[in-house]
Amino acid sequence: MQPDFIESLGQGIYAIDTGFQRPRFDAAYLMVENGRAAFIDTGTNHAVPRLLAALDALGLAPSAVDWVIPTHVHLDHAGGAGLLMQSLPQAKLLVHPRGLRHMIDPSALYQGALAVYGQEEMQRSYGELQPVPAERAQASVDEQTIELAGRPLLLIDTPGHARHHHCIWDARSRGWFTGDTFGLSYREFDTSAGEWLLPTSTPVQFDPQSLRASVERLMSFDPQAMYLTHFGRIGFNKQDLPRLAALLLAQVDEMVALGLKLRDAAERHRQLMDGLRAIYLRSLQEHGCQLPEQQLTALLSMDIELNAQGLAVWLDKPKA
Structure with a gap:
């Protein structure tokens, strides 16, 4: 029986509720293609058991994962990447070039978050950050295409929320994995009019002009879906995403x-x-x-x- 924190979204895409803060607040995504897999965003260290359980529930070995791709290095998106990689022997980490050094040596990332949240909250919500070996991590390039078992994934630079942010385009689903660039949409706010969302200007790199350009760039692909970290897929009717x-x-x-x-x-x-x-x-x-x-x-x-x-x-x- 599939755990209730896994939601199948079709096209080989699964949303995994990481359990961060409250139910249906923070998602990691698992994409499966011809027996190979990729994680897009990981949640925190505390999410790693759920991510590994999702593989098991879908009959996939940890060695089936080829890619771990954080959209950016904020801890609710990438805090568990280092720990997760320890269980995925074949995986490469692909991160925005401005975030690469923080995945290889997360000490500065940890200290920055520690200054904001304090020791007790860091342990409760995030745990100790684990480094990713340098030889297993690489930086993305704007308009780079990688493949998951022949399935192309395009990465583009999307500053505005953070300068270390990229988004991932999946032509199969005509959907973007948007991290925080396309805002936050909680399911509690859905009405008969559809979904609602708000921008996120989380410290310290909010840039409204860049964010506008990034959103317009995403929309130029005429997407049919946005896969948000907070939370889940939005865009089920043609008019939803322009609205x-x-x-x-x-x-x-x-x-x-x-x-x-x-x-x-x-x-x-x-x-x-x-x-x-x-x-x-x-x-x-x-x-x-x-x-x-x-x-x-x-x-x-x-x-x-x-x-x-x-x-x-x-x-x-x-x-x-």
């Missing part, structure tokens, strides 16, 4: 306007959080979401906090 792209970019513009208005505010962080909460609650109301405001705020609390932090870092950067 969601427009929603995403409109919210980016609202976030930027809010940040510029509050650049010199005395209690900037609190006011940024209040302003972001108001943007998201109004948008959800317009989307037809019927959940109580208190529940919506609880579901969005982490993202409101991190988006406020990321906006502040962007506001404080010297402008060219």
Whole structure:
């Protein structure tokens, strides 16, 4: 019997709920083609048993995995990569060139997260980061194509959320594995109007102009699906993804306007959080979401906090 944390999405693609934070919050993807496999994003160290269990449930040996591809090196996407690679003897890690050194030597990545979260939270949510041997890791190149048992996967550079971010195009499903570039879409917010999503400006490399260009580049492929890390596949009707792209970019513009208005505010962080909460609650109301405001705020609390932090870092950067 297949574990309930694995969801088949068709075309040999499986979403694995990593268990990070809450159910259906953080996904890793397993792609299977002619008996070979690739993981796209890994979740944290605590997700590794689930990823290995997914292989077992599908009748695949760990040696069947050819690729591990984090979309970027934030810990909810790549924190478990080093530990996972220890169980996958044939796999190569493919990461954005700006993230390669952090996968080979994750000490700086760990220390940066430690400064934000503290020791107790790091152990609870992430565990000790494990290095990937240099000879088993390689950097991607913009517009590079790799193959999984003859199935082509195209990688493109997609800055905006982070400078170390790439997205993966699967021509078979006409879908992008978007990491955080195409925002966050939690299933609790689905209504009869479809899915809803919001941008993520998590510290420290949010760049709204680059994010807009990356989203437009993704949409130029006329995709039929987006496979989000947070959470799952979106885009089931032809009009869904253009609508969601427009929603995403409109919210980016609202976030930027809010940040510029509050650049010199005395209690900037609190006011940024209040302003972001108001943007998201109004948008959800317009989307037809019927959940109580208190529940919506609880579901969005982490993202409101991190988006406020990321906006502040962007506001404080010297402008060219």
